[in-house]
Structure formats: structure tokens, C-alpha cells
Amino acid sequence: MRTAQACILTLAVAVAWAGASLFAQHDTAADIEDGGRVFQNTCANCHGPDGDQIAGIDLGRGQFRRPMSDQDLIQIIRNGIPGTPMPAGNFSEEQAARVVAYLRSVAASKRSDTAVGDASRGHALFEGKGACLSCHRVNGNGSRLGPDLTNLGQLRRFVDLERSLLDPDAEVLGQNRFYRVVSKDGVTTTGRLLNLDTFTVQMIDSREQLRSFVKSDLREHGFIEKSPMPSYKDKLTAQELADLVSYLVSLKGKATP
Ligand code: HEC
Ligand code: HEC
Incomplete structure (x- = not known):
């Protein structure tokens, strides 16, 4: 008392x-x-x-x-x-x-910060309603489509993380930019660029498959400006956002391949 x-x-x-x-x-x-x-x-x-x-x-x-x-x-x-x-x-x-x-x-x-977050509620959101694992990977779980977030808390500040969720287009890190190729017969593939050299393009597509293309077989290819990461601006309450960011800040493990 x-x-x-x-x-x-x-x-x-x-x-x-x-x-x-x-x-x-x-x-x-x-x-x-x-x-x-x-x-x-x-x-x-x-x-x-x-x-x-x-x-x-x-x-x-x-x-x-x-x-x-x-x-x-x-x-x-x-x-x-x-x-x-x-x-x-x-x-x-x-x-x-x-x-x-x-x-x-x-x-x-x-x-004036948002509500105080709760990392364990954020964790549940991340794996449940937020479906973040459908694109991201943490400690070996989840998809390779988006960046691995295992040690995100060591790399980013609170405000940056909040912005990533609300306005993903604002700043996309070089290594996270998405690539798009269109083959001569009109098939479009997008994914995370792994390698680009004079003759070929390699990327991870949305089904997490490693894809390799010969540039001379392509009608067009280039970076996508818009982030594939959806904005959560109208999808999360202020409390949910604070919980998620608290969880992300707590991610300080080593990224697993
Ligand atoms: C050499 C280390 C040191 C430096 C440098 C220092 N502090 Fe402190 N400060 C302390 C310690 C230790 C205490 C706790 C004293 C206690 O109550 O036992 C303290 C206490 C305080 C308190 C009182 C807090 C309370 O709850 O009673 C304030 C206010 C404070 N410091 C502000 C400052 C500011 C502002 C500066 C810079 C201008 C500063 N301190 C520089 C070590 C330091
Ligand atoms: C449709 C796939 C997709 C979903 C779903 C998704 N993301 Fe993303 N996310 C991405 C991609 C791709 C990037 C990299 C491009 C960028 O930064 O915008 C990214 C970037 C991020 C970043 C910035 C990473 C950095 O290194 O700065 C954070 C933080 C993030 N996502 C968190 C989340 C959280 C939390 C969720 C769930 C609420 C989520 N994402 C859902 C695809 C997704």
C-alpha cells in the first residue's frame, strides 16, 4: 500500500x-x-x-x-x-x-508518445492478427520475403520503428528495396533482390523461391519505389502499435540464416 x-x-x-x-x-x-x-x-x-x-x-x-x-x-x-x-x-x-x-x-x-507498450502482447500480435511472419523472419521462424527482424532492436530506434509501420514508403533501406522483372512473354515477378550483374538478376520471389533471370530474356526490370510492406496506420490501435514497437525493440538476438 x-x-x-x-x-x-x-x-x-x-x-x-x-x-x-x-x-x-x-x-x-x-x-x-x-x-x-x-x-x-x-x-x-x-x-x-x-x-x-x-x-x-x-x-x-x-x-x-x-x-x-x-x-x-x-x-x-x-x-x-x-x-x-x-x-x-x-x-x-x-x-x-x-x-x-x-x-x-x-x-x-x-x-506525448503513444501509450506504453507491452512487448508480450506485441509478440502475440506479430504472430497472430498482424501476420508479420508471412513476410518477416524472427529467430528462424517465418518468411524470407521481407527483412529478417531478429536483431532489429539493436539497429533501430523507437521512432524509426514506429514510422516503418505507419509509413513504410518513407524510407526503404537500400538492401530492402524490391525488384520487378517482366519477361518477354509478359510474366511479372517481384521479389527481394539478391544479386544483379551484367547479365543476370537473382531474387527471392513472393513464394520464397530463389529465381534467376537472364537479362536478355526480359522485357523490363528495375527497382520498385513503393514498399511492399503494408502501412498499418488504420489497421492498428495506438495501443496495438505501442505493443508491437515494444516487441520489435526487444528483438536483440542474432539473425539466423
Ligand atoms: C559524478 C556523477 C554525476 C554527475 C556528473 C551528475 N550526477 Fe546527478 N546524481 C548523481 C548521483 C549518484 C545522484 C544520486 C544522489 C543521491 O541521492 O544519493 C544524483 C542525483 C541527481 C539529482 C537528484 C535526483 C533525486 O531524485 O533526488 C538530480 C536532479 C541530478 N542528479 C541532476 C544532475 C544533472 C542535471 C547533472 C549535470 C549537470 C548531474 N546530475 C551530474 C551523480 C552524478
Ligand atoms: C506483405 C509483406 C509484409 C508484411 C505482411 C509485413 N511486412 Fe514489414 N516489411 C516488408 C518488406 C518487403 C520490408 C522492406 C522494405 C521496407 O523497409 O519497407 C519491410 C520492412 C519492415 C520494417 C523495417 C525494417 C528495417 O530494417 O528498418 C519493419 C520494422 C517491419 N517491416 C515490421 C513489420 C511488422 C511488425 C509487420 C506486421 C505488423 C510487418 N512488417 C508486416 C514486408 C512486409
Whole structure:
């Protein structure tokens, strides 16, 4: 019960802090950028690049061990916390306020993120309703048509993954672009390009078969600009999207051939 109350209190403090505007009227983009530089050069050494590496403290989400106003924060940044490893910094009031402005802007951008995702629900979606395995492969399961996603979480950031699902055409990585050939008798085949040399084209077609074509037998051939990956924009709720992205972020295994 006590922990539940403490949790609610922390949350309330966090929300109030992220929304506080004590200094907001003075924050310019340049202030925030400057604060960000100080943060990454100084604070990140101990607090981590996202500010969440010290237990119980998540600077980028406005979560603290003690209740904290902007003025308290500025005090701590300038004077440290005596008797703890949190050092005093050689900062003016204005410099410290810029670090606070930076942290508030980070907190605000996180708050506007979609719902908090659940990776295990995302996993179920991936294999069930989402039918992602019909094109993708994870840990040796699924299709070779689209890219193997086994270690995707090591390669891509959260925002990039979200965009891949909502707007797949926005950015298709070179190695993922699809190829289309039309034979002289008019048969079209599309697939993932494996190899292209002076005389031949090799690709994996939509039935996962390795196909090889001699260019002189083709009427036309070339990359397809549009991604074969469907957009999930209107097919998933915000919660489902968040769950799926959480699952994708958790994929950090080694790709199997
Ligand atoms: C040398 C490592 C180190 C550096 C550098 C550092 N901190 Fe800390 N900081 C800590 C530690 C450790 C604590 C936890 C102190 C405690 O309460 O025991 C802490 C605590 C804090 C707290 C209090 C959190 C709370 O919940 O009470 C704030 C705020 C904070 N740091 C902000 C910053 C900012 C902003 C910077 C950069 C200007 C920074 N720190 C630089 C190690 C560091
Ligand atoms: C019809 C086949 C197909 C289906 C179904 C499909 N994808 Fe894709 N997906 C692709 C292809 C092809 C690409 C590579 C081209 C591109 O990036 O758009 C891709 C790319 C991606 C990427 C970007 C990979 C990278 O390396 O950046 C992600 C993430 C992704 N898909 C996730 C999913 C998820 C999650 C689902 C299920 C909800 C899904 N896909 C369903 C074909 C598909």
C-alpha cells in the first residue's frame, strides 16, 4: 500500500513537473540546445544519455527520489547533493536553468508518445492478427520475403520503428528495396533482390523461391519505389502499435540464416 501511494505521488510530481512553466517563457530553442549540450557532456557520464541510469531517478521523465521544483533542480545542478556522489557543477543560474529547460523539453516529448507498450502482447500480435511472419523472419521462424527482424532492436530506434509501420514508403533501406522483372512473354515477378550483374538478376520471389533471370530474356526490370510492406496506420490501435514497437525493440538476438 505504501509503495502504491509512493508511486502515485512520484507520478503526480512527474506530471506536474513536466507541465510546470516557471521558466518556460524564457526557454528558446537555443537555450534548450545549449542545455542539451551541457547535459550530454556532463550529466550523461553518470546519469546516462537518457538520464535514467541511476536507480529511482529518470531525469528525462521528471522522475526523482525527492519532490523537486525547478528551483530545487537548479540548486542541485549548481551545488550538488552533499554527502552523495552528485557533484557541484561550476554553472551560473542561467546555465543551470538551461539544463532544466532541456530536461523539461525531453519530458514533454516523451509524454506525448503513444501509450506504453507491452512487448508480450506485441509478440502475440506479430504472430497472430498482424501476420508479420508471412513476410518477416524472427529467430528462424517465418518468411524470407521481407527483412529478417531478429536483431532489429539493436539497429533501430523507437521512432524509426514506429514510422516503418505507419509509413513504410518513407524510407526503404537500400538492401530492402524490391525488384520487378517482366519477361518477354509478359510474366511479372517481384521479389527481394539478391544479386544483379551484367547479365543476370537473382531474387527471392513472393513464394520464397530463389529465381534467376537472364537479362536478355526480359522485357523490363528495375527497382520498385513503393514498399511492399503494408502501412498499418488504420489497421492498428495506438495501443496495438505501442505493443508491437515494444516487441520489435526487444528483438536483440542474432539473425539466423
Ligand atoms: C559524478 C556523477 C554525476 C554527475 C556528473 C551528475 N550526477 Fe546527478 N546524481 C548523481 C548521483 C549518484 C545522484 C544520486 C544522489 C543521491 O541521492 O544519493 C544524483 C542525483 C541527481 C539529482 C537528484 C535526483 C533525486 O531524485 O533526488 C538530480 C536532479 C541530478 N542528479 C541532476 C544532475 C544533472 C542535471 C547533472 C549535470 C549537470 C548531474 N546530475 C551530474 C551523480 C552524478
Ligand atoms: C506483405 C509483406 C509484409 C508484411 C505482411 C509485413 N511486412 Fe514489414 N516489411 C516488408 C518488406 C518487403 C520490408 C522492406 C522494405 C521496407 O523497409 O519497407 C519491410 C520492412 C519492415 C520494417 C523495417 C525494417 C528495417 O530494417 O528498418 C519493419 C520494422 C517491419 N517491416 C515490421 C513489420 C511488422 C511488425 C509487420 C506486421 C505488423 C510487418 N512488417 C508486416 C514486408 C512486409
